[in-house]
Amino acid sequence: MKNIYSMPRLELEDFFLSIGEKKFKAIQVYEWLYQHREPNVENWSNIKKEIREKIKQNFDFCMPKIIKRETDELTEKYLIELNDKEHVEAVLMRHDYGNSVCVSSQVGCNMGCAFCESGRLKKIRNLETYEMVCQILLIEELFSERISSVVIMGIGEPLDNYDNVINFIKIINDAKGISLGARHITLSTCGLIPKIQELMNLPLQINLAISLHASNNDLRTKLMGVNKMYNIHALIDTIRTYIDKTNRRVTIEYVMLKKINDEEKNAIELANLLKGMNVYVNLIPYNETNHLEFKKSDKSQIMKFYDTLKKNKINVTIRKEFGSKISAACGQLRSKEVEK
Numbered sequence: 088m089k090n091i092y093s094m095p096r097l098e099l100e101d102f103f104l105s106i107g108e109k110k111f112k113a114i115q116v117y118e119w120l121y122q123h124r125e126p127n128v129e130n131w132s133n134i135k136k137e138i139r140e141k142i143k144q145n146f147d148f149c150m151p152k153i154i155k156r157e158t159d160e161l162t163e164k165y166l167i168e169l170n171d172k173e174h175v176e177a178v179l180m181r182h183d184y185g186n187s188v189c190v191s192s193q194v195g196c197n198m199g200c201a202f203c204e205s206g207r208l209k210k211i212r213n214l215e216t217y218e219m220v221c222q223i224l225l226i227e228e229l230f231s232e233r234i235s236s237v238v239i240m241g242i243g244e245p246l247d248n249y250d251n252v253i254n255f256i257k258i259i260n261d262a263k264g265i266s267l268g269a270r271h272i273t274l275s276t277c278g279l280i281p282k283i284q285e286l287m288n289l290p291l292q293i294n295l296a297i298s299l300h301a302s303n304n305d306l307r308t309k310l311m312g313v314n315k316m317y318n319i320h321a322l323i324d325t326i327r328t329y330i331d332k333t334n335r336r337v338t339i340e341y342v343m344l345k346k347i348n349d350e351e352k353n354a355i356e357l358a359n360l361l362k363g364m365n366v367y368v369n370l371i372p373y374n375e376t377n378h379l380e381f382k383k384s385d386k387s388q389i390m391k392f393y394d395t396l397k398k399n400k401i402n403v404t405i406r407k408e409f410g411s412k413i414s415a416a417c418g419q420l421r422s423k424e425v426e427k
């Protein structure tokens with residue numbers, strides 16, 4: 088049985104048509120679920136009993152649970168237990184411009200990035216759409232504040248769970264659903280080229296972020312297993328096409344790893360790779376974890392790297408660090424739980 092929170096509105100309309108009802112019922116259901124946040128069908132007073140019964144017979148309503156919450160000033164990190172007792176994480180970050188949530192898209196990850204804690208634990212399964220939608224609903228309920236932006240940057244590779252992630256985006260973006268503007272939704276990928284090509288043909292105006300993390304092919308292959316399949320030059324070409332086609336600026340994520348990818352020559356190489364493209368580089372201070380050898384670059388090194396990119400006319404920002412006190416490196420909370 089499908090979970091009700093996995094249903095994009097158009098699919099819900101098809102369901103109502105298939106049982107001989109008007110399709111606007113889907114809007115009413117959306118209003119109950121996402122505006123009134125009323126999961127109890129019995130209370131859906133504008134839908135008659137007979138149809139409520141059909142809804143109950145056809146859809147599952149169960150939700151995951153938040154079982155642990157770690158907080159510091161600007162960050163809250165949640166461990167979420169799924170109905171089969173698997174765990175994922177979500178993180179809430181308070182910015183001056185509003186609250187953003189980082190959601191997970193898979194249980195574990197198979198992309199094999201050497202520096203990443205989430206990928207130490209291999210993929211067990213994809214998240215269903217409702218398991219992503221519920222990360223937002225549960226956090227809003229617990230936190231009792233609205234979320235103004237969503238980044239799909241938690242555990243997992245979203246483009247390796249393409250259909251469910253796209254449905255998730257449709258639901259949170261739907262004006263009758265959670266109604267988050269597409270410009271407030273960011274999908275981050277390690278670079279699965281065929282899926283980036285699919286994405287550029289969808290009429291969704293979301294932000295795309297690419298985890299590049301290296302300035303040349305050899306280095307990227309050492310750091311990111313995915314580069315053996317889709318190399319850095321093919322990836323850059325795909326990003327160019329994406330920008331041409333969508334007219335949207337792409338974010339290039341570059342995690343700063345001490346003495347690995349943070350030297351002057353890397354900055355120059357990176358600037359050459361990205362020359363003339365409508366991108367901006369987001370330098371990410373590495374979040375160290377106990378299990379992996381990588382160290383974060385010194386602040387001064389990050390500043391030098393930043394300056395070199397600037398001098399070479401590349402737009403660049405340094406990502407503000409969140410939650411380094413509370414195991415915020417994605418995957419840390421889950422791997423603690425799994426090890427217990």
Ligand code: SAH
Binds near residue numbers: 202203297417
């Ligand atoms: N699989 C997707 C999204 C999840 S990872 C992707 O690769 O983009 C989200 C981002 O966090 C990626 O850029 C990833 O490389 C980065 N990341 C992973 N571990 C990190 C750590 N310990 N510190 C800082 N960034 C990290």
